Amino acid sequence: MSGAKNGMFMVCVELQGKDEILVDSSCRSAMLHYRSSLLHALSTLTFSPMLLFGHAEEKQNVILELFSDFEEDQNHPVTDIYVEIQSRHVELYSASLGIHAHFTGLRYLMFHWPLLSAAVGITSNLFFILLITGLSWYQLYQPESEETARKFQYAALDRKDEFKFNGEPDDSSFEDASFMEDSGKLNESDQSIQNLETESRQFITELARS
Template sequence: MAILNYVNPFHIFREFVRNPIEAFVLHQYLGYKKKTEDGINNVKELLYRAGIISVFVTAILWVSIFMYVVFYYTYMPNVTHMRPVHLQFKSCDEQMGLCSFPSAHVQLTKYSQMLMSAQPYRVRLVLDMPESPINKELGMFMVCAQMRAKGGVLVSSSCRSAMLRHRSCLHEFIRTVVFSPLLLSGVNEERQQLHVELFSDFEDDQNLPVTDAYVELQSRHAQIYACELQIEAHFTGLRYCMYHYPKLSAAIGISTNLFFVSLIFILSWYHLQDGLPDFVKSKFGDIKTETDPDDEKKFLKKVKLERTDSSMFFDDESLMEELKHMDEPKKT
């Protein structure tokens, strides 16, 4: 009966053809399955790490940008403050014209301080004057200003001279002919703007911050359409670079913040890594703890003495293996 089994073609086919093919196919299938699972796990791990890194990089970048924006708006003052000046005067009863100098009170701010301390400012008065015969014959006149703190305390005062720019008769004739269409249509007018610089480097005092300005034109014959007080910051040093080169300054500032924030983050990460849970440590790799060589030598000597007393065979390699197995729970 056993002989018949060996010569049975079905048995021979099953033992030498079908079973080897099934084993080979199963082995290949399991191998590809394991490789696929390992590949999927590797991709998941890679995506996980990439996601965490991208989140931290994005957070560090936004923190750097936020720090630069806060520093910019804290360190840089407003460039220009403009206030309209409404001139007032005392009119004459007996004759036509002004019986007092035109003056105005300009309230710069209702709060305690508008200008930044230790920052130079240029204070100028812009006069919009018509080119009338009276203004042309007026010549020079004085413009005075006083900067006062809260309660009317005088901080600084200044007086500057001003006058219309001279134009010859030929210049006036040619200009009138050329601009006659614009003058007739009302697009252009015969006027001049005088920029009178009252303070070149005015610095506000932190103890007496300026809140009001008083302007006076010391001429009763000056004809003025309107005037405006301009306070412009005069930047120097770092503020000059940040104002005139904003893109370069932003790139340097954000890069500097990014470097220091990244350095602080990396040092904090390595400092706090020992206190992380085990499942978090396993995501980023095992953390190896260094052992003191002196403690290891003392332990080897102690084990040798114990084995010598018990008359056991030992060698250094076996002791090192035991040490390795004893340290494995600590490394996980």
């Protein structure tokens, strides 16, 4: 059927919620494509084998957008959709209703590429979790050795100051003895620090293996 014989017709749709409450409605005009008698005869002759075996039909597909930028109200969700074609001459074989979501930004990526978005999201989360865990372990074990080293250094400096103020300034042997004693304590503190670092490294290695 050609558009010249049928003319234009209206397609209306109503969106209803619970208790048959009208949420929204829309009407759009549509028209079949015009085909002359010569074009109709040539197309029928060309596709006659497919028409005979049922692989093709003499029909037209009309795509019509009824709503644009429609947002559903959460308080009044749509439960029923009624479609009305206001024409007596249009022969209708079938009709289908499609809903297309228009997303932007991150929602667009998650909707069109869900696997890629999931892979990137999971990888980034694991990276930040491992980074925070490593920093936490470092802050938990490393400052202990640093604090002990600082304590030993401060104690040695305080003892040197006490010997300088309380002792005799001209007694070089006494200063040498105190310096040797402090150096021995510093060596002991260095050894204890090295032992703590070795134990912490062994502990972290055992955790990584487990």
